[in-house]
Amino acid sequence: MSAEPAEQRPNYKWLVAAIVGSGVFMSTLSQSSLNVTMPTIAREFGVDLTTVQWLSLGYGLGMTSLLLSMARLADIMGRRRMYLIGYVIFGAGAIICSVMPDVYLIISGRVFQSIGAAMLQSTGAALLVAAFPASQRGRAMGIIGSFVSTGILMGPVVGGLLT
DSSP states (O other): OOSSOGGGSTTHHHHHHHHHHHHHHHHHHHHHHHHHHHHHHHHHHTOOHHHHHHHHHHHHHHHHHHHHHHHHHHHHHOHHHHHHHHHHHHHHHHHHHHHOSSHHHHHHHHHHHHHHHHHHHHHHHHHHHHHSOGGGHHHHHHHHHHHHHHHHHHHHHHHHHHO
């Protein structure tokens, strides 16, 4: 085991990129897979499609409305801590959504999940900037963009397979 701080180890930046990338991937996959499943969810719960659309709207509104405040809170609490808490909240929200017997409870779970997504989205880029030297930041942001694109592209496939 090396005595140097983790931030100075050669593979640290790639570990940060993988962790940030997985958070971004989960968030985009979650949103894009839901769009395909909405008609099935409406049918299974016996509600109209406009009610089911709140699964997406609640998530999107919650996440976007909290981005700035979560970024500021991360400045105060620490970005790593905020990112890890975001992971836990996002995962807990996914579990809540998967076990709820009522569409309105699932909507509440998605809003809760959006809190974690806001934590992940608001701190990811800052963690990358801190981990990568200035000469490699463009590459790091490009890699994260690839995670975003992959999550968006795989979402409909995953949603279709799940339904």
